[in-house]
Amino acid sequence: MTPQEVAALLAYMGRLDPRSVRTDRAEARDQLAQWSELLAEVPATTANGWDAAEVIRRHVTTSPYPLLPVDVTREWHTHARDVLGRHVDPPPAADPDDVTSWRAELLGTRHAVVTGTRPPNEQRELTGAMHADVAARLAELGRYIPPAVEDVLDQFRPRKAARRAAIKAGKPDALAVPCTYCKAEANSPCTRGAVGPDRRRGPRVDMRQPHPCRVEAAAAARLAQGVAA
Ligand SMILES: [Zn+2]
Structure with missing residues (x-):
């Protein structure tokens, strides 16, 4: 006074x-x-x-x-x-490593509550629906790589880009099933044998496109799941 x-x-x-x-x-x-x-x-x-x-x-x-x-x-x-x-201290916005500022903000908030210039914070825990922005960011994190970044990366990995494009277009995802021709496992690209400069058989190399029989197998698998190909 x-x-x-x-x-x-x-x-x-x-x-x-x-x-x-x-x-x-x-x-x-x-x-x-x-x-x-x-x-x-x-x-x-x-x-x-x-x-x-x-x-x-x-x-x-x-x-x-x-x-x-x-x-x-x-x-x-x-x-x-x-x-x-009735007041629960909200975490100060100040850097916790800056003890002086952090403490000053905490005490300032309490003083404001006591003198009535701000209402007490009676929220004891997070409640209510998740904020839309948070939900969207979590959904992207759950995808491991945000879709926008995937789109940029696609130009550097044509095979995965083709696979994503096929899924987006509603076409069968050939790599979802193993290949009966080259024995590639599911999620692995089809391979073909290469011949080295000395005409000896070299290591197998990945193919950009799956073998046609694998595409047919994937379409058949989708049909079996009741999804129109
Ligand atoms: Zn194959």
Whole structure:
């Protein structure tokens, strides 16, 4: 409270309890100085229901004793504890390695909650539906490589590009089944024998296109699953 707010509070108290009024100028000045000092940290009112004047009114109606500054500060601390009790600290946006900033933000948020400039955060855990943006990103992560990146990569891997194009076009995915001709396993490309410069049989090399019989086998497999080829 500012000295002006304390003076208004003392005037209000004087109207409810004339015993508290100091008629001597020096005494009145000392009373104002003492209350201003002791209530410097206590707000006059807050947006979350605190009102120092209400404490005075309640005290006068319930206690025969003169009201002391400590009666106001005690009520204020009880109010602040109640509000903070409903508040769950949200993680500060500051870098956790920057302890000073992190701590300052945490305390600043608590102070804002106590003084009512922001409501307490009562959310104790994540609830509700996942945000659409998060769901979309998770879906892409689940694909291992985001579709947009796959499209860029396709120009460097014609075989996989052909396979994805076939799947997108609703055609049978030949590589989903093994090849009965070259014995390539499912998900592996068809291979053909190569002949080295010395006319000896070299290692088998991957083919860009699957053997035709493998495409037919894949189409037949799709038909067997009840999917029109
Ligand atoms: Zn093959």
